[in-house]
Amino acid sequence: MRYGLVGSSGRMGHEIKEVFSAHELVLEVDESGIFRRGEPNVFVDFSNRSVLATTLQLCSQYGAGLVIGTTALAEEDMKAIKELSNHVPVVQSYNFSTGINILKILLRESASLFEGMDVEIIETHHNKKKDVPSGTAIILKEALGREVPVHSLRIGGVPGDHTIFFANEGEVLQISHHAISRRVFAIGALRAAEFCVSAKNGFYSFEEVLRWTQKR
Ligand SMILES: NC(=O)C1=CN([C@@H]2O[C@H](COP(=O)(O)OP(=O)(O)OC[C@H]3O[C@@H](n4cnc5c(N)ncnc54)[C@H](OP(=O)(O)O)[C@@H]3O)[C@@H](O)[C@H]2O)C=CC1
Ligand SMILES: O=C(O)C1=N[C@H](C(=O)O)C[C@H](O)C1
Numbered sequence: 001m002r003y004g005l006v007g008s009s010g011r012m013g014h015e016i017k018e019v020f021s022a023h024e025l026v027l028e029v030d031e032s033g034i035f036r037r038g039e040p041n042v043f044v045d046f047s048n049r050s051v052l053a054t055t056l057q058l059c060s061q062y063g064a065g066l067v068i069g070t071t072a073l074a075e076e077d078m079k080a081i082k083e084l085s086n087h088v089p090v091v092q093s094y095n096f097s098t099g100i101n102i103l104k105i106l107l108r109e110s111a112s113l114f115e116g117m118d119v120e121i122i123e124t125h126h127n128k129k130k131d132v133p134s135g136t137a138i139i140l141k142e143a144l145g146r147e148v149p150v151h152s153l154r155i156g157g158v159p160g161d162h163t164i165f166f167a168n169e170g171e172v173l174q175i176s177h178h179a180i181s182r183r184v185f186a187i188g189a190l191r192a193a194e195f196c197v198s199a200k201n202g203f204y205s206f207e208e209v210l211r212w213t214q215k216r
Contacts, residue, residue, distance in 0.1 A: 001197055002026045004040035004064065006055045007047030011128070012069065012182060016044055019186035020193070029054060040064045042193045046185075048130075052077050056084050065089040065196035067189050069096055071135030085203035089196045093206035094135025096188025099177045100162070101207050106175075107143035107164075117166045119144060124153040124161040136162050160185075 003020060004027035007013045017025060026038030029051065045055045045068045052070070059066045065088045068081065081092055095101065121141070123134045133150040140162060141148055160179040165172060179185070188206060195209045 001042055001193060002038055002040050003193060004043040004058060004062070005029070006043060006045035006051060006058075007070070010047065012046035012185065015182050015186040016046065016189060019183065019190050020044075023193075027058070029058070034058075042067065042196050044068075044189055044193055045070055046189070049073050049077055052080065056080055059084055059088055063088060065091075065193075065199070067091045067192040067196055069093060069185065069189060072131035082203050085201065087201060089199040089201055089204065091192040091196055091204045091206060091209055093188075093192075094139050095160075096185045096192065096206055097177070097179055098184075098188065098210060099179075100136055100140075101205075101210055103162075103175065103177055104139060104143040105207065107140065108145075111143070111145045114144070114166050117168050119146070119148045119167075120165050121148060121150045122153070122161075122163045122165070123150060124155065124158050126157050126159065127154045129154055134160070134162070136160065140164060 001023040003023055003025060005013055005016060005025060006029040008028035009030040027040050028035045040062055042065045043055060043059050045066065047070050049070060049072060066084065071094050081090060084090055121137050123137045125134060132152045137150045159182045161176065163174055163176040165174045191213050192206060192209045195212050
């Protein structure tokens with residue numbers, strides 16, 4: 001793969017460069033500019049919504065697919081990403097870990113069992129994280145199919161923890177996901193990029209990438 005990396009000097013950018021070391025990094029974007037050394041066939045974007053227009057323009061220019069993990073996207077951003085997916089394959093997810101994507105499936109399938117219980121989410125991240133709540137908390141709420149309170153902690157160097165509490169008068173059930181390191185997200189992004197370079201044009205979730213990986 002020849003990949004372009006948006007957010008290349010960031011925390012995720014560094015992790016991605018290590019995990020993608022078998023592939024060729026031919027274009028980098030950060031706040032100091034765009035550095036081109038070749039023509040990417042896929043872009044990976046873990047950055048900020050303020051650079052999204054540049055990312056979309058670069059994907060169109062090179063006819064390259066997109067793997068995007070940037071969080072705190074607005075409705076109009078999602079619309080623009082979906083428009084790009086008419087022309088190239090796009091994988092978008094607020095969490096590229098296997099565990100969170102399995103949890104999403106479990107929550108969707110069991111949501112009705114939790115009707116009548118109190119449900120709240122606690123998410124904990126490093127103190128440099130800019131957005132609140134986490135993108136993952138948002139997709140967990142979507143999987144539950146209901147609005148629930150989210151409590152956010154921004155402390156130390158925590159890569160990303162999410163716990164969902166379910167409670168009735170007599171008991172508390174809690175389900176937790178703990179990212180041991182942010183490498184897990186970069187490994188997921190690599191799978192998504194491999195998927196992207198062979199997929200048809202379209203908008204894909206990371207769940208679809210996981211199913212594709214299992215079939216290989
Ligand atoms: N979906 C997932 O699985 C995961 C998603 N994330 C998300 O990825 C994103 C990045 O996280 P993280 O790496 O920790 O953040 P960092 O702040 O460490 O990195 C952000 C990167 O984006 C660049 N950037 C920001 N704004 C612009 C701009 N306007 N133009 C060009 N480049 C810009 C920064 O450039 P510079 O260094 O020059 O400022 C930097 O390279 C966040 O949205 C985070 O929530 C994180 C982990 C997992
Ligand atoms: O900014 C981060 O670090 C993370 N962001 C994502 C989110 O907002 O859910 C995913 C992960 O939890 C790490």
